[in-house]
Amino acid sequence: MLSRRIIPCLDVRDGQVVKGVRFRDHVVMGEVVDLALRYRDQGADELVFYDITASPEGRSVDRGWVKRVARVIDIPFCVAGGIRSVDEARAVLYAGADKISVNSPALERPELIDELAAAFGVQCVVVGIDSLADADGEWRVRQYSGDPSRTRALPRRTMDWIVEAQQRGAGEIVLNCMGSDGVRAGYDLSQLVEARGMCQVPLIASGGAGAMEHFRPVFAEADVDGALAASVFHSGAIAIPELKHYLDVQGVAVRL
Amino acid sequence: MSVVLVDAGGTNIGSVRYALQRLGVEASLTADPATIRAADKVILPGVGAAGPGMARLHQLGLVDLMRSLTQPVLGVCLGMQLLCAHSEEGDTECLGLIPAPVRHFPRDAGLPVPHMGWNRLQVERAHPLLAGLSGGEQAYFVHSYAVPLGDYSLATTDYGGPFSAVIARDNFHGMQFHPERSAAVGARLLKNFLDL
Numbered sequence: 001m002l003s004r005r006i007i008p009c010l011d012v013r014d015g016q017v018v019k020g021v022r023f024r025d026h027v028v029m030g031e032v033v034d035l036a037l038r039y040r041d042q043g044a045d046e047l048v049f050y051d052i053t054a055s056p057e058g059r060s061v062d063r064g065w066v067k068r069v070a071r072v073i074d075i076p077f078c079v080a081g082g083i084r085s086v087d088e089a090r091a092v093l094y095a096g097a098d099k100i101s102v103n104s105p106a107l108e109r110p111e112l113i114d115e116l117a118a119a120f121g122v123q124c125v126v127v128g129i130d131s132l133a134d135a136d137g138e139w140r141v142r143q144y145s146g147d148p149s150r151t152r153a154l155p156r157r158t159m160d161w162i163v164e165a166q167q168r169g170a171g172e173i174v175l176n177c178m179g180s181d182g183v184r185a186g187y188d189l190s191q192l193v194e195a196r197g198m199c200q201v202p203l204i205a206s207g208g209a210g211a212m213e214h215f216r217p218v219f220a221e222a223d224v225d226g227a228l229a230a231s232v233f234h235s236g237a238i239a240i241p242e243l244k245h246y247l248d249v250q251g252v253a254v255r256l
Numbered sequence: 257m258s259v260v261l262v263d264a265g266g267t268n269i270g271s272v273r274y275a276l277q278r279l280g281v282e283a284s285l286t287a288d289p290a291t292i293r294a295a296d297k298v299i300l301p302g303v304g305a306a307g308p309g310m311a312r313l314h315q316l317g318l319v320d321l322m323r324s325l326t327q328p329v330l331g332v333c334l335g336m337q338l339l340c341a342h343s344e345e346g347d348t349e350c351l352g353l354i355p356a357p358v359r360h361f362p363r364d365a366g367l368p369v370p371h372m373g374w375n376r377l378q379v380e381r382a383h384p385l386l387a388g389l390s391g392g393e394q395a396y397f398v399h400s401y402a403v404p405l406g407d408y409s410l411a412t413t414d415y416g417g418p419f420s421a422v423i424a425r426d427n428f429h430g431m432q433f434h435p436e437r438s439a440a441v442g443a444r445l446l447k448n449f450l451d452l
Contacts (some may be wrong), residue, residue, distance in 0.1 A: 016258060040439070066391060071274045076396055076437045080287055093267040096274065098398070116439040120267055121304045123370045123398040171370055198272060202368045225368060255374040255394045 003255045004219045005226030006125040006240055007043040007204065008233045011061035012037060012049050019234055025092075027232065031206040032065045036073050039233070042240040044075065047227060048101070048174075060206060063092060070096020071241055078126055080147070084112065085117045091121060101174060103128035104143045107154065107161075110168060117169025117216055122201075127170040131158040131191065142178060158191075162198045173199055174205040174228060184210025185233070192222035204228050212243050216250045227243070259283040259450065260295040262322075264335070266302035268436065272332060275436035279447055287316045296327055297450060302334030307346030307399070309338050314352045322351055328452040329353075329428050331412065334429025336355035336400060336423065338451055345401050353428040356403045356420070365416040370400045373432075377411045377421050377441075385422065385429055385448050393441045395421070402432065 010017045011217055018026040029035065036047055051063065051183035066079060078090045078103035088233070089100045095119045100120075106112050114126045130145040132153070137160035146152040162173055175195050187208040196203055202225040203220050209229035218227050232238040244254045259276060261283050262271055269285060276283045276299075283299065290297055293334065298320070302309055312382035313319050323330075331339040340350050343358035350358070361369045374394040379386055389411075403421035405412060413432070422445075423430045429449065435442035 001376065002371065005373050055296050061274060067270075071272055073279070074437060074442060076398075076434070090267075094270060096270045097267070098271070098434075100400065106314070124267065124303065139429065179308070200368060201370065202372045251288060 001120055001253045001256070002225070003045065003253050004224075005204070006043075006243060007048055007226050007228040008039045008044050008217075008240075009048040009050055009228050011040075011207070012051050012065065013053050015062070019231070032230045033072055035067050036069050036077070038095075039240070040073055040075050042241070043239055043244055043255070046075060046226065047073070047077040049077060049079050051079060053082070057232075062179070063095060064093040066092055072206075079187055080126070080128060086107075086115050089116055089120065089124075093124060099124050099126050099172070101126035101128045103130065106165070107141065107143045107156070108215045110164065113165055113168035113170055116172070122171035123167050125130055126172045126174055127165040128160060128174045128176065129161060130176045130178055133191075139194075145176075145178065159194060160196050162195055166199070166201055170201060171249070172202045172204065174204040174206055179206060180208030180232070181206070183208060186210065186214040187218040187222065189217055189222050192224055194216065196223050202226070209238070212246045215243060215247060216252060219247070219252045257281065257296045258294070259297045259299065260292050261285045261419045262292060262298060262300045262318065263287040264300060264302055264309055264338070266304055266309070266334060268303045268434065271434070272299060272301045275443065277280060277444055279443065279450065281450060283442050287318065288319065289321045292321060292327070294333040297452075298325055298327060298329045298330065300335035300338060300377070301306050301348070302332040305345055306334065306337055306343035306348040306350065309334050310348050310350060313338070313351075318405065319351065325351060326427055328408060328449065331428070332436070333432060333434055335401060336402065336432055339428050339430050340403060348416055354408050354423055354425045354430065356406055356423060357407055358403055360401050363425050367416045370396070370398055371402070371415045372398045375383070375413045375415065377413060378418075379411050381410050383410045383424060384444065384452055386393065387448050387451075389441075390445050395438040395441055397433045399432060404435075427433060
């Protein structure tokens, strides 16, 4: 039976792992390679690196750290953030990343998903979706959510975008439920259940993890393939070995 | 010992190379027939689609060479599928070194495809390639096409039904999962291959 994946997400800026409000007040937590190894040793099933390095005008972001991570790490990892062309994706994949994740650039130009899938195969292409419920109760997509001053609410329905992204060649969907993000009150189960019904590719839940108890229903009820979390792992509030033991006891298939 | 990675254009070539480095082996990346023929061990990595993968082997003039190798050969993921007879992916004639078909996972089984993540290996047949495995170990898979069970199956995995996770015939071996991304289990399996 396929194990459910536990996926820590690390924010990377200029080759270092940082935490803080995105785009300001960053505290350096350590070197990418050190933290990648630490999570690997704790039993993380996969890692997501969210590159928040601001791209200088007309220059590409230095991602030398991708190769350094690839050399030492023996679990899969995905690089997200700022990838807006096949060439940039190729550089990251050839440096050793297993997958690349696109979010806002795919909303700017959805054909990017088709191009990436044609160039590298759907198994490399993750589409990240930031989603928030509007006043009418409908979940819609947000763009540029990494920067609160630039975040835009789009008319596009989240469930429509999930379907379109798959048709275009997404091999995996990461659904970040912004209404739950940072609140630590649990994943947005109702939204994830609806997304699961629309999703024939692996679905990863993001946003809301605050306690070990939040991970059981996201797998058992929303039936997601993986659960992504950041702050609860970085702060030590949840230790991955204990989380996996807990899930195992609860009857959730995990890799121990 | 000389180990070569056949440059068939997959994006996981770097990852496989680094995994071998962690085992203390410096593999060269090559498409040169003489270098491949002279190697002690040959690895065919691969991420991508069967059609372009075979097209590249044809383009490089490596099809007959691959078929003539007598040293241990390991295909990883798509590389394993290219060792088989035929793939449904793009209706592609493959190398035919292991008499197995490659088929898409059932589309109506209600399971997400690609099959992506960690899944258990069930040992079906004792083989030096599986030394140290007791069964139940997990490896990392990412694929939409799979090889059904046959007498070439050394280990199987279940995803809506069993499929071949490790196959072998004579000196040709294949792993459907990514040993380079399968933590300690993957390192052990790669080491087993180097020790063949």
